Amino acid sequence: xxxxxxxxxxxxxLISLCFAVSALYYSSxxxxxxxxxxxxxxxxxxxxxxxxxxxxxxxxxTLSLVLEDNLWRVKNEDYYYANYPLINQLFNNFISSKxxxxxxxxxxxxxxxxxxxxxxDVLTKDNRLLNSILVGNKEDRGVYYIGTDASTPExxxxxxxxYHFPENIYSWLQQPILQLSPTQIKKIxxxxxxxxxxxxxxxxxxxxxxxxxxxxxxxxNAELLLQSLNYVSAEKVIAAQNFDDTPYSLQKAYKIxxxxxxxxxxxxxxxxxDYWAEIKLSATNLPTSExxxxxxxxxxxxxxxxxxxxxxxxxxLFNYMx
Numbered sequence: 112x113x114x115x116x117x118x119x120x121x122x123x124x125l126i127s128l129c130f131a132v133s134a135l136y137y138s139s140x141x142x143x144x145x146x147x148x149x150x151x152x153x154x155x156x157x158x159x160x161x162x163x164x165x166x167x168x169x170x171x172x173t174l175s176l177v178l179e180d181n182l183w184r185v186k187n188e189d190y191y192y193a194n195y196p197l198i199n200q201l202f203n204n205f206i207s208s209k210x211x212x213x214x215x216x217x218x219x220x221x222x223x224x225x226x227x228x229x230x231x232d233v234l235t236k237d238n239r240l241l242n243s244i245l246v247g248n249k250e251d252r253g254v255y256y257i258g259t260d261a262s263t264p265e266x267x268x269x270x271x272x273x274y275h276f277p278e279n280i281y282s283w284l285q286q287p288i289l290q291l292s293p294t295q296i297k298k299i300x301x302x303x304x305x306x307x308x309x310x311x312x313x314x315x316x317x318x319x320x321x322x323x324x325x326x327x328x329x330x331x332n333a334e335l336l337l338q339s340l341n342y343v344s345a346e347k348v349i350a351a352q353n354f355d356d357t358p359y360s361l362q363k364a365y366k367i368x369x370x371x372x373x374x375x376x377x378x379x380x381x382x383x384x385d386y387w388a389e390i391k392l393s394a395t396n397l398p399t400s401e402x403x404x405x406x407x408x409x410x411x412x413x414x415x416x417x418x419x420x421x422x423x424x425x426x427x428l429f430n431y432m433x
Contacts, residue, residue, distance in 0.1 A: 145210040151258060151270050152205045154241040155233045159205065163236030167276065169229045174280055178236070185283050191348040192285040192412060200273060205233070208272035211255055218250070219257060225264050229276050232261075246274050281346045288345045288418050289375065289390060291367065293337035300366040301431065310336075315370065339427040340367065343388070347419040354417040358382050363429050372398025373405065379429055380417075386425025388418045 150156050167174040175186035176193055183193040228245040235241060243261035250257055255269035277283065298311040299319075310319040310333055319331040359380035367375040376391040390413040392406045 145213070145268055147210060147212060149210045150206075151208040151210060151244055151272070152233065152242045155205045158235060158241060159202075161235045162233060162241070163238070164234045165201065166232040166234070167229060168232070169276055172280065174283055176283070185280070187280050188284055188348045189350045189353060191350075191416065194283050194285055197275070197277075197283055200275060201231075204272045204274060208270055211269040211271060214250070214257055214267040214269060219247075219267055221265050221267065224257060224267060228258075228264075229274075230261055246270070246272075246276075279346075281344075284345055284348060285412060286344050287342050288388070288412070288420075289340065289343035289377070291340045291369065291375065293334075293341060295369040295371070295373075296337065296340070296367060297370045298366075298368040299333070299336070300368075301363070302366075303363040335427055336431050339424050343420055343424055345418040346421060349417050349419075351415045351417060354387075356380055356387075356417075359385075359387065361429075365428070368395065369402075372402045377428075379425065381425065381429050384422050386420050386422060386429065388420050389416075390418070 155162065163178050165176040167176070176183055176198070177186050177190070178184075179190065183198045184190040185193050224247050225245070228247040230243065230245050232243045233241045245259050245261050245264055247257040247267075249255065250269060256272055256274055257267055258270040259267050294315040298309065301308040301310075309322040310331060311322070312319050318329065319333045320329045321331045359382045361381040363379045363381070365375070365377040365379070367377065369375075372395040374393045374395060376393065378389040380387040380389075392410055392413060394402055394406055398406075
């Protein structure tokens with residue numbers, strides 16, 4: 112190998128190193144620069160159909176959302192189905208949230224921002240990171256959020272969007288698990304170890320009558336019971352194959368029938384201050400077409416799941432007495 116060739120190779124190597132250093136310098140400088148109107152989740156937007164999971168880090172907690180069978184699920188909650196409105200809000204931010212302008216360093220303490228910000232990691236189906244974004248509170252005027260790419264947390268920007276991160280992971284579950292309008296309910300059958308109780312009425316404007324031990328009484332006040340059935344949320348969800356019901360010796364069953372033909376079978380399990388519910392949907396002999404469609408489209412939300420319900424709701428349902 113001659114000296115001329117070695118000299119040329121050395122020059123090429125030196126030029127290549129200069130280009131590499133320049134590229135790194137440009138990349139690091141460019142990372143600090145965000146054009147007004149640039150998408151915050153640009154990589155996510157460009158591969159929106161390839162998103163496979165979303166991690167939301169808030170304080171010591173991490174929410175893990177995963178896409179399975181084209182439905183978003185909460186991995187933290189035995190892969191139960193995620194709250195559709197919150198998922199939609201996230202995706203609206205992915206496609207529309209934009210950088211507005213840099214934040215003046217005097218306005219925000221970077222250390223405080225990093226400490227309190229929520230980090231959103233968006234990954235592909237094969238686990239490649241698309242974006243990692245830090246989102247903080249709104250600025251003083253309440254118009255823009257403060258945010259930045261997690262790789263450059265010291266460079267903060269005002270960003271557009273509508274961000275909402277509930278404190279509790281269960282808020283990310285599909286909620287409520289049960290919502291029956293008081294005017295919809297025609298009959299309630301309650302059974303446990305004692306004799307069954309039946310509350311019924313002929314139309315929504317009538318008070319309930321009660322049948323107990325073959326005796327009927329009218330004008331029963333069922334307001335508290337109806338209010339409890341009007342909105343039942345879940346604090347935790349466990350798949351049936353992972354749920355052990357042996358510690359729950361106290362049980363109670365409700366069969367609730369609506370005027371339009373929906374039947375909700377609600378089995379309650381109770382131990383200490385824990386209340387769990389198992390829910391099954393069915394229909395009367397002559398349901399409306401809307402109810403038939405509702406059962407067909409929503410049965411998957413209930414079959415094979417146990418729901419931990421709030422103690423205040425569980426106490427009313429479990430201890431209801433005439």
